[in-house]
Amino acid sequence: MITVDKFCLQCNGPIIGRSKLAKYCSLSCSKKAHKKRVKEGTVNDITISEIKKGIKTKMCHYCKEIKSVKGFYVYQRKARNGKSYTSICKECFKKRKKDRALNEITSRRVYYKECVNCGSLNTTTGKTREVSQKCRACNESITTLSIRTCKLCNGTYDRSVYNGYCSLICSSEGKEITKVLNRDRRRALERKARTAKRVVRSKVFNRDKWRCQICGIKTIKEPLKDNSAEIDHIQPLSKGGPHTYSNVQTLCRSCNNYKRAKYKGQTKLHI
Numbered sequence: 099m100i101t102v103d104k105f106c107l108q109c110n111g112p113i114i115g116r117s118k119l120a121k122y123c124s125l126s127c128s129k130k131a132h133k134k135r136v137k138e139g140t141v142n143d144i145t146i147s148e149i150k151k152g153i154k155t156k157m158c159h160y161c162k163e164i165k166s167v168k169g170f171y172v173y174q175r176k177a178r179n180g181k182s183y184t185s186i187c188k189e190c191f192k193k194r195k196k197d198r199a200l201n202e203i204t205s206r207r208v209y210y211k212e213c214v215n216c217g218s219l220n221t222t223t224g225k226t227r228e229v230s231q232k233c234r235a236c237n238e239s240i241t242t243l244s245i246r247t248c249k250l251c252n253g254t255y256d257r258s259v260y261n262g263y264c265s266l267i268c269s270s271e272g273k274e275i276t277k278v279l280n281r282d283r284r285r286a287l288e289r290k291a292r293t294a295k296r297v298v299r300s301k302v303f304n305r306d307k308w309r310c311q312i313c314g315i316k317t318i319k320e321p322l323k324d325n326s327a328e329i330d331h332i333q334p335l336s337k338g339g340p341h342t343y344s345n346v347q348t349l350c351r352s353c354n355n356y357k358r359a360k361y362k363g364q365t366k367l368h369i
């Protein structure tokens with residue numbers, strides 16, 4: 099025995115051998131129902147004048163409303179009788195896309211672990227609950243705590259958010275120093291230097307013990323004075339000298355102005 103769950107809305111006959119979304123038992127019943135709607139003026143998004151002109155219509159399988167063909171997407175391939183359209187209209191297609199995305203997010207189970215070093219959450223989805231042992235943010239192990247050294251003050255720290263620095267003060271000072279180093283390196287290349295590396299001025303002054311390598315006087319930090327500390331290149335940059343620690347020395351302002359682009363003065367300490 100064949101069980102019938104649905105009946106035709108036009109002739110009240112059983113719907114057999116058609117899809118679950120079908121409302122009518124045959125094509126003739128669907129045409130008759132459409133003509134009734136046109137007479138009553140209850141056709142959705144379509145005026146009676148447009149139907150009389152011969153504009154094609156189609157029923158959306160999602161909202162079950164009859165709309166004009168303009169509200170449907172067109173396939174790239176062409177059918178024999180003309181254009182082939184999608185079974186769902188444009189509005190319902192967007193709604194279904196959003197509903198599917200929301201269902202995927204709600205049905206998905208998320209497992210996560212907190213990194214011991216940087217504190218970021220490493221998540222995984224799906225059937226497996228295993229999280230990778232390496233952190234995606236800091237690229238270190240999640241479980242073991244790694245002790246690092248600060249780039250500026252060489253102090254140790256366990257966890258940091260300041261990209262290699264132990265505190266906010268060190269990170270702000272470090273950023274200013276890197277700006278100055280990049281500026282000096284760029285200017286050295288503009289002055290036709292053979293090679294240019296990052297040279298920290300404070301390291302050069304501490305290496306030479308804050309003394310001028312020509313006259314030997316004690317230099318100071320204050321700028322624009324005769325005994326203020328300045329960096330000088332032993333082999334000038336204009337003559338192909340490199341911008342490195344081996345080619346740099348401490349001079350006072352007066353000796354640096356006197357020397358200019360000449361070979362004079364040599365570093366006394368080995369590097």
